[in-house]
Amino acid sequence: MTTQTRSASSRKAPATSKALQQKILHHLHTTQGTYPEKASALAWWEATAAAINEFVMAGLTDTQKTHSRYDTRAVNYLSMEFLMGRLLSNNLHNLHLFETTDKALAALGQNLTDILEQEPDMALGNGGLGRLAACFLDSLATLNYPAVGYGIHYEHGLFEQHFRNGRQIERPDDWREYGNPWEVCRPESVQQIKLYGYVETVYEDGRARKVWHPGRNIKAVPWDIPVVGYNGANVNILRLWESRATDFFDWDVFNAGGYVDAQIEQAEAEAISKVLYPNDETEAGKELRLIQQYFFSAASLADIVRRYQRAHGDDWTQFPKLVAIQLNDTHPAVAIPELMRILIDDKDMDWNHAWQLCHQVFSYTNHTLLPEALEKWDLHLFEKVLPRHLELIYEINHHFLTEEVEQKWPGDDGVKSRLSIIEEGARRMVRMGHLSVIGSHRVNGVAEVHSELVKSDLFPDFHALWPHKLTNVTNGITPRRWLKACNPRLAELIDRHASKDWPVRLDKLQKLTDLADDARFQNAFMKIKHENKEELADVIKALTGIEVDPGAIFDIQIKRLHEYKRQHLNLLHILALYRRLLENPDHDMVPRVFIFGAKAAPGYRLAKDIIFAINKVADRINNDERVGGKLKVVMLPNYRVSLAEKMIPAADVSEQISTAGKEASGTGNMKLALNGALTIGTLDGANIEIAEEAGEDNVFIFGLTVDEVKALNSRGYNPYDYYLNDAELKAVVDWLDTDYFTPGQPGALSSIKHSLLDGGDPFLVLADFRSYAEAQLKVDARYRDRKAWARSAIINTATMGKFNSDRSIQDYVDRIWKLKPYPRDNA
Incomplete structure (x- = not known):
């Protein structure tokens, strides 16, 4: 934590309201070309953003001058999201x-408040990976560390989610349809990106040299989005690459009548930055994904090298001292052979020198233990798209296996096979996870349990080879957005009872533990929670037409829809509660509203079926008078950051129910706990550390542990053992086969039952169901004791200091990046 950041808690606004009023009017007139009586809400937003941008751009200019003056070491954060x-x-x-x-x-x-609603979410990500990257950029700027984020300037982002008869429908998310006032195009930094073609070996002066003759060239156009640090700290940039054709319009074809054909090259080039995660069920989709990853990685490296050489020319001795490159997951792993290509082919460097530089600058964050999420590319596809890079990967692999692995395990072909970047089989594959580990000087997991599993289960041979390479950096969230901005009532209460610099010193929330049993503070805290619930109830009504009672427990599960996150476990419990109410209308339970927010990948059929099931169950329950208002279910459409900012402050219960050992960390769990929600969760990811910080009395832990999951799977898990021996569980699973929730369509929900039984229940939903249901009874009992609930909620907020992304970034700095803070000169 820098002195400048610490001491700035009382910093005053850089302009008076009168001066800002004049700036807004000025931009309304000169930028928007309108006047107050005529201006639309969108025009007011644009004018306000333009006025604020005066301060943002001044800060950006000062920051860049400072970094140039001191020739700072910077981290370059490469992320698809x-x-x-x-x-x-x-x-x-x-x-x-x-x-x-x-x-x-x-x-x-x-x-x-109304003007803020005019701004579309920047649709540059899907879930936790992208939100974590955004938090990290915020913290890097706040702590005055030189940094550049690199990604793709998606035209449509993921997709805009709608429901039609309960089913997810994807529509383009035109987030910048009317422009984006925060971004600046930088044509002076355009890069040319090669694809396809062939590699020629050329002999010059007795030396062999490789020349890549590309089949296509794509133009990478950079758009910069300033990232503003808190308290007037640095303003760093997020640089996003837009793909364009080099010669995008063929006049001759157009004049000959080929009006569509004349623009084919443009359409193909623009497809690269068109949408996040194109459906990869087809070969064309797989190819586009690989091209996307190379496109932004190559453009980013070209930019990094350009900025370095602008100051240092061809003196590469300073390169690893001034450049750090973080690979956020395996998506940008192709940057490793790309840097080798630049150094060897373009800069005429020998292999050993190039590899030494490459290895020193790269580090890699692993975000998953799921084998399918550790990317592998078909070798023939890789050779087609990136022929030179496949040659370099072969050579990296050869040096690694013959020099390092052979030295450690001489003659052991089994270990070589496990560690090889090339996976042998019917279809030979390039293992991007292996490439990331081999090419990086540090590899980190994102929670303590996850990092240990990376060592013991995911990369045990790599850990044996390099026992000091793998480390942990527990994820964090920025409290500026995820408490101060999204929950202003609670932020103001904290201002009055804790130090006002808590947004940069989140550990100071610990003072609130002294007030956890104070009746007046409890009342104030829970009053704020209720007001937030009232606001969310209004949002729910506006978006879905469903009326919910703010006096009920708001039980929230918000995250990407995936089997391992187990939204269907939550659904089975909802069905069990519904069944209990139908069997006994006087069943004693605290009224509860189950609220979901989730998008399913377009090609993930079962995930989309789970969304459909939640919606159809909601339709039936919400319109069944027999439940007496004790149970409601809501699936909010188009879950995104701005919707999360309304949901999280209103949550009573935070659902973090992934199978133990499957969720690397989670950050939604941190946001919800920070805002006073009580976690119901497995001992998985950061849930473990949240329970340690808040105390297990203030969370609801259930289910199999990591070791118990391993033991059960090793014995041979049979989901029928649980299905046949739990009458309530069997009844609700069988319910999915009927047409009770889908009148006239029996079996419309059967795919979920099939996955749980004949599909083998890969994420142990049935094994954890009874423990989960019992933990939910404890939630119900705790909520009835309002003082006990308030106490636990306050303690959750008070003990989340560890989960500040500022702490995460400081860990990266200390363990991996070795940066120094440089406050901007005119701050």
Whole structure:
């Protein structure tokens, strides 16, 4: 934590409301070309953003001058996702301009809350991976560390989710249809990216040299989005690459009547940055994904090398001292052979020198233990798209196996086979996880249990070979967005009872534990929770038409829809509660509203079936008068950052129910706990550390542990053992085969039952069901004791200091990146 950041808690707004009022009017007139009586809400948002951008761009200029002056070492964070959400509110808070802007707009007859709703979410990610990257950029700027985020300038992002008859429908998410006031195009930094073609061996002066003759060239156009640190700290950049054709319009073809054919090259090139995660069920989809990953990795490396050589020319001695590159998951792993290509082919460097530099600059974050999430590329596809890179991967693999593995395990072909970057089989594959580990000087997991499993289960041979390479950096979240901005009532209460610099010193929330049993503080805390629930109830009504009672328990599960996250375990429990109410309308339970937010990948059929099941069950329960208002189910459409900002402050219960050993960390669990929700969860990912910090009395732990999961699977798990020996469980699973929830369509929900029984229940839903249901009874009992519940909620908020992304970044700095803070000169 820098001195500048620590001492800035009382920093004043950089402008008065009167001055800001004039700036907004100025931009309304000169930027938007309108006037107050005529301006739309969108125009007011654009004008306000333009006014705030004056401060943002001044900070960016100062930051870049400072970094240039001191020739700083910087981290370059490569990620396929940056789930930034809306920026106006975030920038106002970080610049201490929120209240000033509120007053300025009020004087102009406008409401800031309404204007903030005009901003579309920046659709640059899907879930935790992208939201974590956004938090990290916020913390890097706040702590004054030089950093650049690199990603793709998606035109449509993931997709906009709608429901039709309960089923997920994907529609393009035109997040920048009307422009984006925060981004700046940088044509001076355009890069040319090669694809396809062939490799020629050329002999010059007795030396063999490789020349890649590409079949296509793509133009990578950079768009910079400033990332504003808190308290007037640095303003770093997120650089996003847009794909364009080099010669995108053929006049001759057009003039000959081929009006569509004339633009084919443009359409093919633009497809690269069109959408996040194109469906890879087809060969064309797989090829596009690989091209996307190479496109942004190659453009980013070209930019990194350009910036380095601008200051240092061909002196490469300083390169590893000034450049750190973090691979966020395996998506940018192809950057490793790409840097080798640049150094060897373009800069004429010998292999050993190039590999030494390459190994020193790269580090890799592993986010998953799921084998299918550790990317593998068909070797023939890789050779087609990136022929030179496959040659380099072969050579990296050869040096690794013959020098390092052979030295450690001489003659052991079994170990070589396990560690090889090339997986042999009917279809030979390139293992990107292996390439990431071999090419990096540090590899980290993202929670303590996950990092240990990376060592023991995922990469045990690599850990044996390099016992000091694998480390842990537990994830974190930025409290600026995930408490101060999204939960202003609670933030103001904390301001009054803890140090006001808690947004940068989250450990200071610990002071609230002294008030956990104070009746007045409990009442104030729970009053805020209830007001947040009332606001979310209004959102639910507006989006779905469903009326919910803010006095009920708001039980929330928000995350990507995936079997291992086990939304279907939550669904089975809902069915069990519904069945109990039908059998006994007087069944004693605290009214509960189960609220989901989740998108399923377009090609993930079972995940989409689970969404359909939740919606159909909700339709039946919400319209069944027999439940007496004790049970409601809501699936909110198009879950995204701005919706999460409304859901998280209103949550009573945080569902973190992944199979133990499957969730690397989770960050939704941290956001919900920080805002006073009680976790019901397995001992998985960061749930373990949350339970350690808050105390197990203030969370609800259930289910098999990591070791018990391993033991059960090793014995041979048979889901029928649980299905046949638990009458309630069998009844609710069998319910899915009927047409009770899908009138006239028996079996419409059967795919879920099939996955749980004949599909082998790979994530042990049935094995954990009874433990989960019993933990939910404890939730019900605790909520009836309002003082006990308030106490646990307060302690959850008070003990989340560890999960500040500022702490995560400091861990990266200390263990991996070795950066120094450089506060901007004019801060």
